[in-house]
Amino acid sequence: MIKIFPASSRYHGNLGWLNSYMSFSFAHYHDPETPSFGPLRVLNDDFVEPGKGFGMHPHKNMEIVSIVLDGHLQHTDSTGHSAISTFGGVQRMTAGTGIVHSEMNQGDNVVNFLQLWFDPEQQNLEPSYQVTQYDPEQMKNALLPVVAKASTDSKVCSIRQDITIYLSDLEADRSISYDSLNNRRTFLFVIEGALVMNDLHHLETRDSARITDVSSLQFKALKDTRFMLIDLP
DSSP states (O other), X not given: OEEEEOGGGSEEEEOSSEEEEESSOBTXXXXXXXXXXXXXXXXXXXXXXXXXXXXXXXXXXXXXXXXEEEXXXXXXXXXXXXXXXXXXXXXXXXXXXXXXXXXXXXXXSOEEEEEEEEOOSSSSOOOEEEEEEOOGGGGBTSOEEEEEETOXXXXXXXXXXXXXXXXXXXXXXOEEEEEOOTTOEEEEEEEESEEEETTTEEEETTOEEEEESOOEEEEEESSSEEEEEEEEO
């Protein structure tokens, strides 16, 4: 089954310093029809004004991934880690038994990043943090893994859940295929551009798709298109 969620279906929260577009229930927003997709619990498309951000706050028993699309995102946490990521940067935090962290925009322009939360493979893991930098050129007409379970690649964040996150820059009129194993889920999120999936489903910028029981997928870009694909149990 392939279920399409247009960008307009997302919940929009505006706090002045933060514009957030939520694909799943989060904080005060609750939609009983969209609590999660497999272990994927949160996908927030966040835009944070310069000098603003999320001050120190706690998390527990969650795998949290931040993918920077534009601007500068600064992370600081209670384990002593601090890092600034720009486009090409990915941050992964295992909250485990408990961690306190902040995410701030220390740049001069709005920072846009995708924040994803996943249920961990087990509860009460030791808290940890990792930051990686991938080469955007390797996304061109390819599916580039940027987060994967137990990754040993220095350019791919290692996560404590059976998932893989891919990013792709697909040129106009180019196609790419993805084959999923039986009983796996696939989540698609169009970051920029437009594509057709399996010659049938048309998705525009910030549209998403939740896919189950479909093992073979083909994506054709209608214009230069950047998208994220997540393989999930």
